Amino acid sequence: MTPRIDQLAAYLDAGGTVVATGESESQLFLPGISFTPQPTNFWWWLTPGADLGVRIAAPEHPLFRRLTQRDITWHLHGWFDPPEGVEVLAVNGEGQPILYIDQVTTRGRMVITSLDPFFHHGSHFMPATTRFLDGFLPWMREELDR
């Protein structure tokens, strides 16, 4: 992606939307992103009553008419230190952003998350990720059609 930085910047400046998910190292090719990876506990759910700690940070956001906390909870891969003025939608157990929308850094919109729904949905493995995409993609489509 890094050879395409200028193209992405031009697209954003023209009002475009870029969605960057998972461990895609978005800080390398999109502006204003500060990411801290964290070790992933793939087995947390084997402990009865365990709580990964993911929380919805903006329950009034239209996305969460389609998604519940359960639908954004599978793994943690890291958190962001986003610029002032972004909309933080979800945080980890320490309250650090893991899903946010940045409409301040560029004239466009960046939907940034360390959640990796596409990987797991495509692997036919993780029902929560399918539920996430069932909610997220129609929401994104609706936003873009407005």
Add this chain to the structure above:
Amino acid sequence: LLDRGGRWFFNGHMLRPFMPGLGLYTPLTKPIRRPDFALTRLNDHPIFAGIDQNSLEESRGVAGFYGRGHNALPEGGLAVNGISAALFPIDWEWRRPAGGRIFSHAGNDLGGMGGEGGIGALLTQRVLAWCAGEIGSMSILVVHPGAYYHIESFEAAPYAAISTGWSGPRISAASASRTTTWCSSPAARRPIA
């Protein structure tokens, strides 16, 4: 590479079949239950020699990592391992009529199964050895002076069909005068990046 007798270990879901004879990945039908993850050795294969297939069904007591579906078995392919009671061919080897072999594992990284220091490491070594033609082959090394007599012998009837897949690159007229070494899968012997 395959036409020249090379080998391709394909680890993943076949969503864009890249040559004639290959078909699409089919996931297990939902809802998936524990018995659907049962693995069964259907035919012996050097990659899996001495490995109990059932031992690969679970990781930390959780089933489903090995794979959750299968890539279509090509006509003439050999099913090695089956998944679920229906024995869908999750692992298979296909010796292409046009030359070369493809092994398909329709799941997670095979080398990551059974613990990276244990069976997984062994599987990784076996996969590399298989790609290099060191196992699972009737590896034939024919050293000859490259005369057209030899080309006739390897590439014309009646032996062309037999030599397909192991005889090595089709030699051109220009190189026919040079001494040529033929081996089972020259392309696959290059270092793997």
